[in-house]
Amino acid sequence: MMTSDFIFYLIVGLILADFLFDLYVSLLNAKHFNDPVPEILSDVYDDKEYEKSQAYKRQQLYFGLINSGFSLLLILSFIFLNGFEWLHHFSSSQFDHPILISLVFFGVLFGASFIINLPFSYYQTFVIEEKFGFNRSTKKVFWLDQLKSIALTIIVGGLVLALINWFYLLLADNFWWLAWLFTAIIIVFMNLFYSKLIVPIFNKLKPLEEGDLRHKIEVYAEKEDFNLDKINVIDGSKRSSKANAYFSGFGSQKQVTLYDTLIEKLTPDEVVAVLAHEVGHYKKKHIIFNLMMALITTGLTFYILSFFIISPIISQALGVEEPNFHIGLIAFSFIYAPVNTILGILTNIISRKFEYQADNFAKETFSGTYLMNALKKLSRDSLSNLTPHSLNVFLNYSHPSLLQRFRNLRQNV
Numbered sequence: 001m002m003t004s005d006f007i008f009y010l011i012v013g014l015i016l017a018d019f020l021f022d023l024y025v026s027l028l029n030a031k032h033f034n035d036p037v038p039e040i041l042s043d044v045y046d047d048k049e050y051e052k053s054q055a056y057k058r059q060q061l062y063f064g065l066i067n068s069g070f071s072l073l074l075i076l077s078f079i080f081l082n083g084f085e086w087l088h089h090f091s092s093s094q095f096d097h098p099i100l101i102s103l104v105f106f107g108v109l110f111g112a113s114f115i116i117n118l119p120f121s122y123y124q125t126f127v128i129e130e131k132f133g134f135n136r137s138t139k140k141v142f143w144l145d146q147l148k149s150i151a152l153t154i155i156v157g158g159l160v161l162a163l164i165n166w167f168y169l170l171l172a173d174n175f176w177w178l179a180w181l182f183t184a185i186i187i188v189f190m191n192l193f194y195s196k197l198i199v200p201i202f203n204k205l206k207p208l209e210e211g212d213l214r215h216k217i218e219v220y221a222e223k224e225d226f227n228l229d230k231i232n233v234i235d236g237s238k239r240s241s242k243a244n245a246y247f248s249g250f251g252s253q254k255q256v257t258l259y260d261t262l263i264e265k266l267t268p269d270e271v272v273a274v275l276a277h278e279v280g281h282y283k284k285k286h287i288i289f290n291l292m293m294a295l296i297t298t299g300l301t302f303y304i305l306s307f308f309i310i311s312p313i314i315s316q317a318l319g320v321e322e323p324n325f326h327i328g329l330i331a332f333s334f335i336y337a338p339v340n341t342i343l344g345i346l347t348n349i350i351s352r353k354f355e356y357q358a359d360n361f362a363k364e365t366f367s368g369t370y371l372m373n374a375l376k377k378l379s380r381d382s383l384s385n386l387t388p389h390s391l392n393v394f395l396n397y398s399h400p401s402l403l404q405r406f407r408n409l410r411q412n413v
């Protein structure tokens with residue numbers, strides 16, 4: 001017999017289990033920090049750089065442990081002190097309309113978690129990243145970023161929450177399909193116009209400059225029938241020296257974005273190899289596949305949510321007698337967490353397969369050697385871990401480890 005007490009301890013148990021499992025994987029991974037570097041990666045670092053990468057790994061480990069330990073303490077205290085019940089009564093005393101009550105409820109939670117996370121985010125940027133020479137963000141950029149994120153979350157998040165809440169008030173547990181339809185439209189829209197709408201809020205995009213690199217890219221793009229207008233350079237150097245590139249959008253909105261730091265660090269041929277990898281993601285239809293997966297899992301999540309949100313046992317577990325939208329959603333997010341973890345692992349498995357396919361595409365259409373050189377430089381410059389534990393890679397890596405990518409690229413070279 002399921003009682004609200006059972007659900008309460010289930011929620012606490014799931015939070016603890018998630019924390020302990022993550023802790024176990026982090027410590028297991030850390031045990032292998034000093035493993036000998038595999039032979040084919042032996043020239044990634046010299047001795048001094050390797051020492052630096054070891055220090056960076058340890059620093060990130062400690063920071064992660066303190067951050068997650070602190071979060072655990074906070075969330076468990078909040079649950080045991082009936083924080084959600086208190087917040088529900090507080091929100092209900094401010095407004096009469098259920099949508100406004102829910103917005104206050106989530107607004108307070110968002111505001112509190114934002115303020116609590118702020119010192120961690122500040123420390124990460126201006127102490128850790130600064131110490132290892134990655135940080136290029138100024139205080140002004142940092143604070144403007146925070147303000148922009150808050151504004152975006154309030155506008156987009158508030159609107160989405162209010163509308164889904166409205167569907168719930170209209171249709172009760174049948175709200176899920178309308179919520180799905182609406183969210184699906186938002187997801188497709190964001191996939192299409194992310195580069196045009198969201199990126200410019202934080203960064204500047206510009207076309208490739210004339211010169212050797214542009215010429216080499218032109219030759220490659222023409223060969224692969226990829227429109228050059230779809231290649232942009234982003235000012236990643238505004239925040240960090242770490243380099244990157246990504247593919248986004250589909251149809252007429254498809255584009256490759258190269259970080260200016262990538263162009264700064266790599267030779268033109270190496271940049272073309274990275275670009276070829278990104279074009280591979282497009283040619284192998286990875287973007288469309290990921291979009292479909294997102295749509296399916298969103299539908300599934302709303303469908304399962306519809307059973308939880310009307311259940312009094314669920315809301316009573318968090319101390320609220322009558323079920324309502326916000327308490328149902330919060331309780332569900334705790335209970336559904338393991339499903340999300342499993343979905344995340346599956347997504348990573350698929351993502352790593354796609355990375356191999358994109359690497360192979362770059363090798364077939366341009367050069368595996370230049371790609372390996374590029375990956376080597378990028379790993380060195382981001383002080384990345386050359387000896388991650390295989391369980392950590394399996395669970396948490398969206399890309400194969402450098403060793404795995406080299407082994408794959410070395411086949412049939």
Ligand SMILES: [Zn+2]
Pocket residue numbers: 277278281354355358
């Ligand atoms: Zn990739």
